[in-house]
Amino acid sequence: xxxxxxxxxxxxxxxxxxxxxxxxxxxxxxxxxxxxxxxxxxxxxxxxxxxxxxxxxxxxxxxxxxxxxxxxxxxxxxxxxxxxxxxxxxxxxxxxxxxxxxxxxxxxxx
Amino acid sequence: xxxxxxxxxxxxxxxxxxxxxxxxxxxxxxxxxxxxxxxxxxxxxxxxxxxxxxxxxxxxxxxxxxxxxxxxxxxxxxxxxxxxxxxxxxxxxxxxxxxxxxxxxxxxxxxx
Numbered sequence: 001x002x003x004x005x006x007x008x009x010x011x012x013x014x015x016x017x018x019x020x021x022x023x024x025x026x027x028x029x030x031x032x033x034x035x036x037x038x039x040x041x042x043x044x045x046x047x048x049x050x051x052x053x054x055x056x057x058x059x060x061x062x063x064x065x066x067x068x069x070x071x072x073x074x075x076x077x078x079x080x081x082x083x084x085x086x087x088x089x090x091x092x093x094x095x096x097x098x099x100x101x102x103x104x105x106x107x108x109x110x
Numbered sequence: 111x112x113x114x115x116x117x118x119x120x121x122x123x124x125x126x127x128x129x130x131x132x133x134x135x136x137x138x139x140x141x142x143x144x145x146x147x148x149x150x151x152x153x154x155x156x157x158x159x160x161x162x163x164x165x166x167x168x169x170x171x172x173x174x175x176x177x178x179x180x181x182x183x184x185x186x187x188x189x190x191x192x193x194x195x196x197x198x199x200x201x202x203x204x205x206x207x208x209x210x211x212x213x214x215x216x217x218x219x220x221x222x
Contacts, residue, residue, distance in 0.1 A: 031208055042200055042213035043153070050208065087153070095160065096141045096209045097168075102152040 002026045004101035006088050011107045012078055020073045020086050020104045028093025034062050034073045035087040037103065043087055047073070075106075083108045113137055116201050116214035123191055124222055131186045131217045133201030141204040142184040143211065146170060146197050153200065159184055191221040 004024045012018040024032070031050040035043035049055055049064035049071060061074040073086055085103040092099060114135040123129055135142065140161045145153040145168075155168030159178040173195070174188050184203075188195055198218050202211040 033210065040218075042216050045210050045212070048208060048210060091209045096204050096211075097143075097155060097158060098209070098211060099169075100153040103150075105150075 002090075002092065002099050004088055004090060004099060006086075006101045006104045008102065009105040009107070011109060012075075014078055014080060014108055014110050016078050017074065017076050018078060018106065020075075020088075020106065022071045022073070022088035022101060024069050024071070024088070024090045024099075024101075026090045026092040026099060029066060030091040030093060032062075032064055032071050033089040033091070033098060034060075034071075035089065037085045037087055039084075046086075078108050080108050080110070082106065114201065114203055114212050114214040116199075116217050118217060119215060120218050120220075122220045122222060125190075125192055127191050129188050129191055129219070131188075131199055131201075131219070133184045133186070133214055134182050135184075135203040135212075135214075136182060137203065137205055137212070138181060139203035139205035139212075140181070141209075142178070143202040143204075144168070144174075144176060144184070144186050145200040145202065146172065147200060147216075148197050157186065191219075193221045195219060195221050 034046040037043040047062035059076045087103045088101040089098040117132045144157040154170035156172040157176040200216045201214040204211045
């Protein structure tokens, strides 16, 4: 079967660093995506990893280990507006389809 | 910035009515997708298309149907709405080889 696991919710403090983990078991692998989704809104693309290692984009970084079926999203210098759900999605071997995890609800406190 | 549009944004409709949710993109993307998402839950793929006259059912069984007569347009139709269809419907498109999907703003459907 195909499975993507993320923690359901996390809480962090403004200005801090938070790491959101994602593990996956899928039929084939052709890339891992992270999306941000604010309540009631559509997901917006954050990052993409297809090779092992770290991809950095401003305050956000994403890491991938294909051998471990593991990724994390790192958010630095947290801001209140970062409170949102963070979705991990994997592109398997079935064309362009993405398989989404349930999302991690991040709450940033002052 | 991605240009993908959905109408209506909100819809309240009675049981048994036929409805069509519109989705259009102006990026010339070949691939388009419909997802269903309940509050706090994951996105479930219900239909997708890899080009004109190509449509496939997704991973979640759905009583809806789709069509792809033009590249930019991918409407979803419910022939007879039921309360169980109450959900948010998100349309997405993709045009890159590595598959980043751009999402529309969504249609929040309530069937009474």
